[in-house]
Amino acid sequence: MEDQTEPTFETLTVSEGEEPFGSASEAGDVVSPIHLASTFALPGLDTEMRLEDVDPAAGEFVYGRLSNPTRHTLETRIAALEGGGHGAAFASGTAAIFTTLLARLSPGDHVVAFEDLYAGTRRMLDDVFRSRLGVDVTYVDATDTENVAAALREETAVVWMESPTNPRLALCDIAGIADLLADRDVLFGVDNTFASPYFQRPLELGADVVAHSTTKYLNGHSDAIAGAIVTDDDALAEEIRFLQQVGVGAVSGPFDSYLVLRGTKTLAARMERHEANATAVAEFLDDRPEVSDVYYPGLPSHPDHELAREQMSGFGGILSFELDGTIADAKRFVEALTEFTLAVSVGGVESLIELPAAMTHEPLSPAEREALGISDTLIRVSVGIEGIDDLIGDLRGGFDAMNRRATTPSADR
Ligand SMILES: Cc1ncc(COP(=O)(O)O)c(C=O)c1O
Structure with a gap:
């Protein structure tokens, strides 16, 4: 050696x-x-x-x-x-x-x-x-x-x-x-x-x-x-x-x-797993008809993907996505999740989800948020290290709940 x-x-x-x-x-x-x-x-x-x-x-x-x-x-x-x-x-x-x-x-x-x-x-x-x-x-x-x-x-x-x-x-x-x-x-x-x-x-x-x-x-x-x-x-x-x-x-x-x-002490092992799970979640979201944009540096569609490959050795565990719907849809989606906890913050072993416009970035004015592209239906996800099938299954359940309620005429009353 x-x-x-x-x-x-x-x-x-x-x-x-x-x-x-x-x-x-x-x-x-x-x-x-x-x-x-x-x-x-x-x-x-x-x-x-x-x-x-x-x-x-x-x-x-x-x-x-x-x-x-x-x-x-x-x-x-x-x-x-x-x-x-x-x-x-x-x-x-x-x-x-x-x-x-x-x-x-x-x-x-x-x-x-x-x-x-x-x-x-x-x-x-x-x-x-x-x-x-x-x-x-x-x-x-x-x-x-x-x-x-x-x-x-x-x-x-x-x-x-x-x-x-x-x-x-x-x-x-x-x-x-x-x-x-x-x-x-x-x-x-x-x-x-x-x-x-x-x-x-x-x-x-x-x-x-x-x-x-x-x-x-x-x-x-x-x-x-x-x-x-x-x-x-x-x-x-x-x-x-x-x-x-x-x-x-x-x-x-x-x-x-x-x-x-x-x-x-566990940073390296955790980051590897965060990234693997985030990549799978980003790809899953990218294929969903309810999602118009996914922001994750690891996706080739990300505008700075090449730069990410140059200056980073991995893409991390956080992503955000644009739900093609209303704030009511976003609310139904996040509230139906059970593996992703509705909470601010990122970087823990557990998966968290939040709406920046209503939570972390609420202190900014609506005009500032608009200028930054933070819409009411932008959703941020900190992907944890749980089993990926459980995470994908949970997101699928969130979309199902959103679509079910959205097609029920009395749902928004
Ligand atoms: C990128 C970034 N920098 C700084 C902070 C502030 O850190 P703290 O909450 O530990 O004061 C946060 C908190 O969310 C953050 O996301």
Whole structure:
């Protein structure tokens, strides 16, 4: 067998950062313990000690907001999975994104963002950064890099992207945008929540920082709210760490850190299964007469299918589709399902279904939704890892219920 110097991604998911006799454990635990202490005993009074010199990697801890062994292990793991030198774990994906943007933005700055962003991030940009902090924001259709180029200004300090996006699964050319920004002092951030580092690594494509709602695939079991960022940029990492620990303080707690760390161990196996099931569901939906469009990067009909093949190593487990009917049809369809749970969020082992216009993207105005192509009958699906026959059977039952009720004259009364 050849000598392997670099561990594979799968090996990193299982063991990176967890050393049975390392800084986080003295007992030899093969999994990182949950360290609940809010404060840590110091060996003596060191009048020379400066808090910024305390090094968690060397097993030095002072106070739980600054650092914590369980959180530190998670930060080390996620940094390795995204291929960056610095990781920071937060109380939510929202906190991770907010802290990262705050690290770079000042009043008078300008942000260029993908128009099809997660609605919460759009609201943060509009209602916090624009309205309260004097930062201007331009949303563009970033499926065409030319639109990003056209929106750049002298004051542009951040370009913020997601790929694939929520809920239309649109892609932007991450390497193309990185090239565009190469000679500018602009922070290029990519929210990699939908793809996960198993299928896409934005830092390798030229992004400066990657953000995650680890609530989703990295945890994978719908039982923690958490977030993370990874960067290779030392100065940016220092600023983010200052805000994470001192300026904002929205850190990931020990128990959530433990859950996300545990989730990462099965990431590769889960993502493979999510993708296989999502592909089968996308193909099934594509053949249904009640469905006018299916948005899944793995379908050759997806407008960015070729780009997806280039910049991702798989297509993920989330898709959306356009029901050719009314909102009443959509309601009948989703309410008839038993394997797919009607719920917001994505990335857990269980299949979830939702109507963005009525649920996740309800905070956007009808005009904004229309501009983004989010119709009242667009349905988003996070395909879980259940048996595919059960999932397809459930969807078939949903269409049957919708068609039965639709042809019953009294059904809509
Ligand atoms: C793409 C994306 N980014 C960020 C977030 C926000 O993450 P959190 O809910 O963990 O704050 C979400 C949540 O749905 C999301 O889908």
